Amino acid sequence: xxxxxxxxxxxxxxxxxxxxxxxxxxxxxxxxxxxxxxxxxxxxxxxxxxxxxxxxxxxxxxxxxxxxxxxxxxxxxxxxxxxxxxxxxxxxxxxxxxxxxxxxxxxxxxxxxxxxxxxxxxxxxxxxxxxxxxxxxxxxxxxxxxxxxxxxxxxxxxxxxxxxxxxxxxxxxxxxxxxxxxxxxxxxxxxxxxxxxxxxxxxxxxxxxxxxxxxxxxxxxxxxxxxxxxxxxxxxxxxxxxxxxxxxxxxxxxxxxxxxxxxxxxxxxxxxxxxxxxxxxxxxxxxxxxxxxxxxxxxxxxxxxxxxxxxxxxxxxxxxxxxxxxxxxxxxxxxxxxxxxxxxxxxxxxxxxxxxxxxxxxxxxxxxxxxxxxxxxxxxxxxxxxxxxxxxxxxxxxxxxxxxxxxxxxxxxxxxxxxxxxxxxxxxxxxxxxxxxxxxxxxxxxxxxxxxxxxxxxxxxxxxxxxxxxxxxxxxxxxxxxxxxxxxxxxxxxxxxxxxxxxxxxxxxxxxxxxxxxxxxxxxxxxxxxxxxxxxxxxxxxxxxxxxxxxxxxxxxxxxxxxxxxxxxxxxxxxxxxxxxxxxxxxxxxxxxxxxxxxxxxxxxxxxxxxxxxxxxxxxxxxxxxxxxxxxxxxxxxxxxxxxxxxxxxxxxxxxxxxxxxxxxxxxxxxxxxxxxxxxxxxxxxxxxxxxxxxxxxxxxxxxxxxxxxxxxxxxxxxxxxxxxxxxxxxxxxxxxxxxxxxxxxxxxxxxxxxxxxxxxxxxxxxxxxxx
Amino acid sequence: xxxxxxxxxxxxxxxxxxxxxxxxxxxxxxxxxxxxxxxxxxxxxxxxxxxxxxxxxxxxxxxxxxxxxxxxxxxxxxxxxxxxxxxxxxxxxxxxxxxxxxxxxxxxxxxxxxxxxxxxxxxxxxxxxxxxxxxxxxxxxxxxxxxxxxxx
Numbered sequence: 001x002x003x004x005x006x007x008x009x010x011x012x013x014x015x016x017x018x019x020x021x022x023x024x025x026x027x028x029x030x031x032x033x034x035x036x037x038x039x040x041x042x043x044x045x046x047x048x049x050x051x052x053x054x055x056x057x058x059x060x061x062x063x064x065x066x067x068x069x070x071x072x073x074x075x076x077x078x079x080x081x082x083x084x085x086x087x088x089x090x091x092x093x094x095x096x097x098x099x100x101x102x103x104x105x106x107x108x109x110x111x112x113x114x115x116x117x118x119x120x121x122x123x124x125x126x127x128x129x130x131x132x133x134x135x136x137x138x139x140x141x142x143x144x145x146x147x148x149x150x151x152x153x154x155x156x157x158x159x160x161x162x163x164x165x166x167x168x169x170x171x172x173x174x175x176x177x178x179x180x181x182x183x184x185x186x187x188x189x190x191x192x193x194x195x196x197x198x199x200x201x202x203x204x205x206x207x208x209x210x211x212x213x214x215x216x217x218x219x220x221x222x223x224x225x226x227x228x229x230x231x232x233x234x235x236x237x238x239x240x241x242x243x244x245x246x247x248x249x250x251x252x253x254x255x256x257x258x259x260x261x262x263x264x265x266x267x268x269x270x271x272x273x274x275x276x277x278x279x280x281x282x283x284x285x286x287x288x289x290x291x292x293x294x295x296x297x298x299x300x301x302x303x304x305x306x307x308x309x310x311x312x313x314x315x316x317x318x319x320x321x322x323x324x325x326x327x328x329x330x331x332x333x334x335x336x337x338x339x340x341x342x343x344x345x346x347x348x349x350x351x352x353x354x355x356x357x358x359x360x361x362x363x364x365x366x367x368x369x370x371x372x373x374x375x376x377x378x379x380x381x382x383x384x385x386x387x388x389x390x391x392x393x394x395x396x397x398x399x400x401x402x403x404x405x406x407x408x409x410x411x412x413x414x415x416x417x418x419x420x421x422x423x424x425x426x427x428x429x430x431x432x433x434x435x436x437x438x439x440x441x442x443x444x445x446x447x448x449x450x451x452x453x454x455x456x457x458x459x460x461x462x463x464x465x466x467x468x469x470x471x472x473x474x475x476x477x478x479x480x481x482x483x484x485x486x487x488x489x490x491x492x493x494x495x496x497x498x499x500x501x502x503x504x505x506x507x508x509x510x511x512x513x514x515x516x517x518x519x520x521x522x523x524x525x526x527x528x529x530x531x532x533x534x535x536x537x538x539x540x541x542x543x544x545x546x547x548x549x550x551x552x553x554x555x556x557x558x559x560x561x562x563x564x565x566x567x568x569x570x571x572x573x574x575x576x577x578x579x580x581x582x583x584x585x586x587x588x589x590x591x592x593x594x595x596x597x598x599x600x601x602x603x604x605x606x607x608x609x610x611x612x613x614x615x616x617x618x619x620x621x622x623x624x625x626x627x628x629x630x631x632x633x634x635x636x637x638x639x640x641x642x643x644x645x646x647x648x649x650x651x652x653x654x655x656x657x658x659x660x661x662x663x664x665x666x667x668x669x670x671x672x673x674x675x676x677x678x679x680x681x682x683x684x685x686x687x688x689x690x691x692x693x694x695x696x697x698x699x700x701x702x703x704x705x706x707x708x709x710x711x712x713x714x715x716x717x718x719x720x721x722x723x724x725x726x727x728x729x730x731x732x733x734x735x736x737x738x739x740x741x742x743x744x745x746x747x748x749x750x751x752x753x754x755x756x757x758x759x760x761x762x763x764x765x766x767x768x769x770x771x772x
Numbered sequence: 773x774x775x776x777x778x779x780x781x782x783x784x785x786x787x788x789x790x791x792x793x794x795x796x797x798x799x800x801x802x803x804x805x806x807x808x809x810x811x812x813x814x815x816x817x818x819x820x821x822x823x824x825x826x827x828x829x830x831x832x833x834x835x836x837x838x839x840x841x842x843x844x845x846x847x848x849x850x851x852x853x854x855x856x857x858x859x860x861x862x863x864x865x866x867x868x869x870x871x872x873x874x875x876x877x878x879x880x881x882x883x884x885x886x887x888x889x890x891x892x893x894x895x896x897x898x899x900x901x902x903x904x905x906x907x908x909x910x911x912x913x914x915x916x917x918x919x920x921x922x923x924x
Contacts, residue, residue, distance in 0.1 A: 009862055016870030017858040017877060019809020019849030026808035104792070194813050194821055194871040194905050244811070244871030245905050277814040483869030483906045662865040666907060670868060673908030697818035697903065706896035708909040 003495040003502050004725050007662035011488045011507045012242065012481060023244045024198040024214040025274055032200065033062055035262045035273040036106035038096040038113050039283050040088035043124070043352035043690015044135070045117035047086055047095065054112040055098060060105035063265045064113070065258075066096035071228050073257060075220075077152055077159060078145040078228075079138055080318035080355075082257045088117070089137055089317035090354050091691045092282030099262045099271055122690040125185075126312035126349035127291045129157035137317060137350035149612055150323055157350040159315050160323040162330035164344035164402045164618035172306025172341030176297025180378045184370040186757035188289040188314055188353050189682045191360075192702050195244020196280035201259035203268030207232070211259065212239045216251040216480055217521040222513045224253050225260055239512040246482040247674065248358030251523050252285045252320055281695040285357035287678070288325055289314030292370035296339075302384050304393050306341040309333050311367060315348040316355030323348045325356060327613065328454040329363035331622045333402050335371035336415050336450035337393040342402055344618075352690040358523055361732045364451045365675055365739055369757065372447035372740025377753060386744070387428060390448050390630075391419045401626075404619045410721040411625045413654025413728060415448060417716045418630035421652040422446065425712045426632035432748055436636065442647060444634045445745025449736035452623030453524035453729065457610035461530035462517025463538045465494070465601035471566050471580030472504040473542075477534070478519030479527045481509050484731050485663040486527040492659060493532045493724050497539040499564035517604065525729030528659065529624070530605050532724030538603030549583045549596045625720045627728045629653040631737030633676070633709070637749035642761040642768075644746065646676060646709035651737065654716040656728035668734035669711040675738025677703045681758045778842050782807065783851030791838045798822045798833035801848060809849035809874040813903070820902030823875035824848045830882040830898070849874035856922060857881050860915035868906035876902050880916045888923040895920075 015021035052064050069085055072078040084095045096113055100106035121135040128134055134157055138144075142154030152159045173179075199213040209231060215221055218238035226233035243250060255273045262271040275284055290313055297306040311329050315322035330346035359365075379386040394415040395401070397408050405411075423429070426444055434442040464476040475494060481487045487507045495502035508516070519531050547558040550568035554561070554576065562571045569577025578587075586596030613620035632650040637643075649672050658664050681701055685693040694700045713734075719726025739757060747754045752767045777790045782805060789804045798815075801807045801824070813821035815834045822833045825847040852858060857880045860866065867873040876899070883890055883898045890898070895916060904912060 007865070010865075012870070013862040016867055016873050017849075017861050018852070019807070019874045021870045021873075022808060023811070023871060025812070026802075028803065104794075192903075192905055194819065194869070194903065195811070196813070242870065245869040247905070277816075277818075483867075485868065662911075666865050666868060666911060669908040669910050670906045671908075674905065696816070697814050698816075702903055702905060703909070704903060705899040705909050705912065707900075711908060711910050 003492045005658050005661060008488060008492055008502055008660055010485050011491060012509055021242050023195050023242055024212055027212060029270060032270045032272050033099050033101060033266060034103040034106045035258060035271050036098045036103065036110045037094045037279060037283060038110045039279065040084065040091060040093040040095055041691070042088060042117055042119060043091050043122045044120040045088050046120060047084065047088065047115060048118050049116040051114040055109040058100070058105055058109040058112065060101035061109045062099045064096055064098050065261060065265055070261060072144065073228050074318055075224065075320050076147050076150045076323045077319045080320065082261060090352055092279065092354055093317065094258065094283060097258055097262055099266055119689065122688065123157060123351045124686055124690055125291060126289070126314045126351055129349040129351050130312060130347070137352060151615070159319040159348040159350055160326050162327050162346040162613065162618065163616060164330050164333055164342060165616065166402060166404060167341035169306060169341050169343055173297050175299060175305040177300050178378070178381055179295065179297045180374060180381055181293070181295040182374050182377055182755060183293045184373060184755045185291040186289055187683050187686060188286050188316065188356065189678060189684055190281045190286040190700065191247045191249035193245030193247060193249055196275040196277055197250060197255050197284050198272065198274045199255040199259040200270055200272040201256065201263040202270035203263050207235050209236045209260065211236065211256050213256050214243050214250055215240050216243065216246045216482055216523055217253065218511055218513050219478060219518045220521055221253050221256045225257065237512060237514045239510065240480055241510050243480055243482040247360040248362065248523060249285065251521050252357040254284055277697060278695045281700065282354045282692050285320060285355050287359040288322065288356035288363070288366065289353065290366045292367065294370050294374040296374055296378055298378060298382065302382050302389050302392050304337060304339050307334055307339045309344040311346040313346065313348050314353055314356070315350055316353045317350065318355040319348060320355055321358055322356050324454065325358065325363045329367050330618060331403055331454055332364060332450060332452060333367060335368060336395045336448050336628050338395045338399040344402065353686065354692065360671060360674060361451065361735045362454065362524060364449060365678065365736045368447065368449050368736050369739035369743060372737070373743050373755065376744045376747065387419055387423055387446055391416055394419065395450065402618065403613060403622055405621055413626065413628040413656070413718045414716055415628040415630065418628055418652040418654055419448065421714055421716065422630035422632050422650055425650045425652065425714060426634060426648065439640050440636055440638055442634055443637050443745050443749040444632060445741045445743065445748060446630065446632045447737040447740030447744060448630045449733065450626045450628045451733060451736060452626045453526050454622045455524045455526060456520060457607060459520035460604060460606050461519045461534050462604040463531060463534040464517055465538045465542055467580065467584030467599045469581065469585055471584050472506060474506050474508060476508045476516055477531050478511055478516045479531045480511055480522040482522055484527065484667060485660065489528055489659045489663065490531055490535050493535050494539055496725070497536055500566045504566060525731040528727055529723050529729055533605035534603040536603065536724055537605065538601040541603060542599055542601035545599045546583060549587055550578050552595065553578060553587050625728060627654060627730065627733050629733050629737060631741045633738065633741040633745050635745050635749065642750065642764040644749070646707070648712060649676060649709040649738065650712035651734050652714045652716060653730055653733045654718050654728065655730045656720045656723060657717060657726040658715055659725065659727050664730055665713050667731050668713045671732060671734030672711060672738055673703055673708055675735035676742060679739035679742040679757055679759055681760060683758050776839055778839055780841055780846060781844065782846045783848060793839065795838045796834050797836040797838050797841050800838040801833060807848050807850050811871055811874060820879065821872050821875040823878045823902065825878050825882050828882065828885065830879045849878055852877065852881060855881060856919045857884060857915065860919050864911045864915040864918065866907065866911040866915040872902060872904045876904060876912060884919055884923065888920065890920055
């Protein structure tokens with residue numbers, strides 16, 4: 001292999017280090033109006049009165065959208081007004097949108113809008129939401145339009161309830177000699193992509209709707225706006241340039257709707273809606289919260305016989321992707337362990353919190369925290385080594401997943417291998433605790449994870465290849481470059497298949513939904529797998545066409561031809577052949593006759609044999625493969641004030657094949673960093689009115705330079721047989737084990753079991769105080 | 773609000789622009805001069821994505837008014853060409869999405885110019901003012917250290 005595995009530099013490298021890479025907000029036509037949101041200051045309140053008079057008088061104001069009943073929106077359940085009417089359901093919800101000539105005029109007017117609210121009782125956690133007599137976030141739940149398979153429960157705050165039932169619970173408990181039960185929780189938080197979300201919209205006289213957006217899902221923008229507002233889908237053209245970080249947060253469709261409505265209100269003129277950092281954190285969807293209860297039963301030997309799990313996901317004020325997150329959490333609910341007798345209830349609960357978008361890992365880092373802490377509690381009770389307990393229960397080929405998918409050597413990686421390697425990487429055998437001095441010591445924690453994707457079974461992924469006159473190839477795919485380097489990896493896959501120099505493959509970075517074949521959404525670590533399959537199919541398509549024309553010119557049967565080094569040639573005499581530049585646009589004979597034409601390759605892929613989950617048992621095929629991993633974290637803990645410093649973080653992921661080494665390691669380290677920040681410090685703090693008290697980067701602090709640990713990353717290579725060169729998804733997996741590993745390390749350090757995130761010194765202190 | 777016609781020296785070029793009193797340097801660079809390399813990330817100095825170089829020092833351009841920049845030498849990411857730190861960022865994969873990259877490179881570049889002998893502690897003091905959400909910082913550490921090592 002020449003290109004696969006190499007750290008080929010990113011195709012957009014030079015643009016990104018010179019400031020020439022452009023993101024949505026960097027494009028600004030003149031004239032373009034600015035939209036400024038007015039947001040709810042409360043978690044739950046009735047809008048009694050809205051006075052727009054002063055705002056309308058501001059110079060440059062073109063219109064104010066407020067109080068109008070637009071069609072309800074929402075990906076699974078249509079429960080969300082684009083602009084709140086009568087009632088607000090979360091702090092940060094848009095209640096009005098001012099459209100003005102400049103951003104300053106729009107802001108000035110927005111500040112002059114006077115709104116009178118009447119406070120309503122707040123649902124401040126998913127556990128509160130489930131209580132009898134809890135205030136209802138959506139009294140009209142029974143009347144909303146919804147997608148097939150969605151079953152909200154009217155008269156409650158339950159937006160969905162996914163059941164997993166497997167084996168025989170009674171048998172499982174009767175075989176269990178050791179039982180542990182524990183509850184865990186954490187509040188919603190945020191993705192903190194450095195580029196805040198931005199969307200522009202313009203509607204031309206011919207009815208074409210042009211939207212530019214910082215999105216992971218421009219094709220979904222097109223689909224949803226067509227569905228919500230009864231527009232012709234072909235008239236909606238969504239353009240997405242480079243995206244400045246996403247991590248799932250930009251897979252939700254929200255600002256695009258506001259921009260579209262605003263443009264429509266001003267006669268189709270272009271309008272830009274840009275989030276401030278504060279709005280990006282609370283108005284736009286964030287990272288889901290969770291209240292979990294996990295109960296495991298095991299034999300003396302440490303084999304887990306039975307599990308009963310309840311997940312209450314913080315679905316926030318609107319369900320959007322939250323019911324899907326709830327489903328994903330149920331699908332892999334046990335973590336990567338073989339548990340034959342299983343009952344899991346995964347509920348999506350409406351609360352008065354900002355609503356969730358997907359977040360890198362799609363419910364898996366969240367459920368892993370609960371599962372992996374429970375595993376350590378079980379290990380302690382059994383007096384077993386926590387790594388050994390995991391090794392013994394590791395899910396393997398031949399076992400059945402919670403949704404009863406039979407695993408084989410291809411559709412799951414090798415967890416025991418990951419465990420063995422992590423043991424070496426973090427020098428587990430040297431001891432969990434190493435004393436430094438009378439205040440400080442080093443302590444280690446470990447965890448494991450697994451994940452499959454649970455994306456739409458009808459999700460397409462396509463690629464078009466076109467030739468240039470010099471024989472170079474343009475690669476046009478619907479995958480968004482959100483920072484993962486997938487588009488460069490796709491070029492590597494193509495170069496490998498055609499045995500050509502990757503430099504001669506030009507990657508189109510922008511995606512526009514009219515000329516780019518669809519890749520459903522750039523989510524779920526599925527870009528390389530699905531679009532890579534499409535690239536390989538498109539490669540076969542151009543090879544066939546190249547050989548066809550070469551066979552005619554060279555007067556040789558297609559079967560005798562080979563393709564390599566941008567040439568088509570005779571297998572037994574490579575000196576006889578044609579360069580791509582001679583045939584990529586067809587061939588012209590010396591007398592002027594031409595044959596062929598520009599070669600255009602096409603490829604597409606759709607996941608095979610995916611099914612919906614059975615509503616009673618959860619049985620079904622949610623995704624094509626499971627990536628597994630093992631993790632370790634080492635911290636320096638101060639026993640006096642409970643502060644700690646991250647020393648090392650390790651991850652071993654079974655990635656199948658490494659396609660681009662530096663890019664793959666970068667994905668894993670970056671995901672680990674976000675995971676450690678989520679586990680260690682990031683959360684929204686809510687007051688009793690449901691207000692987020694810290695929507696700013698000085699009160700909500702991601703990891704900064706120097707606060708990061710030393711990263712130790714290694715890969716196990718168990719090929720997924722039907723994936724491009726055997727590679728498994730890896731974009732999310734570095735994150736998944738971090739909360740569990742950090743929670744385990746700090747629980748060991750503090751000598752108390754920690755059950756909440758983020759793991760700040762105050763939490764450790766409180767937990768110790770409560771224990772007495 | 774009052775407008776002013778001012779002269780700015782950006783990347784060695786002299787520009788005459790009309791600005792409002794309240795316009796930040798970031799806003800003017802981006803919307804009046806078309807220099808969109810400096811990025812808005814938070815508009816209150818927390819994230820560093822808008823970092824430019826003013827008279828040799830890193831400056832968060834969201835915290836400086838355009839009128840304060842008169843008479844100063846401003847360098848933006850667009851003014852850097854083939855510098856060692858840009859090359860190191862590419863070779864070490866020190867960016868993913870690229871949104872924080874301009875600010876990080878301008879900060880690193882200023883550090884390398886001002887303190888070619890910077891030690892680990894000083895690097896950290898300088899670079900902790902910028903947030904990168906994609907990389908986890910290991911590659912940025914490698915890139916900036918490799919350039920400083922070449923200087924030693």
